[in-house]
Amino acid sequence: MADIRSPNELSEAYLEAGRAVGLSHNEDFNAGEQAGVGFYQVTQRDGRRHSAADAYPNPVLDRPNLTAVTGARVTRIRFDGDGSPATVDASEEEIVSAGAIDSSQLLTLSGVDPADHLERHDVDVVADRPGVGRNLQVGVNYECENPISLADADSLVNLATFFLLKRGPLTSNVAEAGGFATVTADADRPEIQFHFAPS
Known part of the structure; x- marks a missing residue:
């Protein structure tokens, strides 16, 4: 797992809004406590998609105690x-x-x-x-009037930024931020999950 390299400013605004309504900031949803809002970690290597299959099971498929069945x-x-x-x-x-x-x-x-x-x-x-x-x-969709979403992620400048620096909008996993919250008073763990995509 890796942190998002170049989070979109709309994702930052989403997190700020979540904190403004009383949700805590969560630095790492995989650290044991899920409640709160934060950036999702990504399955990437050097800013490129590195699937969970490539990262975890593929390197150990020869183990005798593991059987992976695909296409079933x-x-x-x-x-x-x-x-x-x-x-x-x-x-x-x-x-x-x-x-x-x-x-x-x-x-x-x-x-x-x-x-x-x-x-x-x-x-x-x-x-x-x-x-x-x-x-x-x-899906709850809103139109962004400022040119800051991922709509132009494939521009020449962004392509150059990605290939030269391994940064920029092309490193986005799209659903960059999100959170977990409870909706009932007696819940002992989050009951709802949010995803935010600046697409």
Whole structure:
């Protein structure tokens, strides 16, 4: 993980606005406490995209205790040991990372969702979890009247800045800043996540 090299001034303004409404500043969302607003760290090397796959599993794919399967469409997580068309077992741990939409879909297909929803679709209930797949919302857009967004990131000046200095708007991950907050008084951890993209 790396810090953003050239944060956009709109991202700075977003953080200032978050602090103005009482959210704390968070220097590192991966350090244990997520609440607050701050810059997201990026998977980059020298200002270029360096995917999580390139950074972490690819260098250790030859380990005997690791099996990576790509291009597989997972349709269900098996909790009770019954068979399925293709089964992958893990003796220690499984990491399911299918994104914001497919992860909740996979949980639903596996029987983890609000029980009434599962029953309506003839899916056996493994765990009644009302929060699965709920409240996912995307996009509140505002037009920026000043020429400071990432709209002209591919200009000749920015291309030169990137290739010569490994800095500038072309090092942006787009969703540069964000935050985590609670919305209910008795919540023991953040319930909502924000992303800010100066695009």
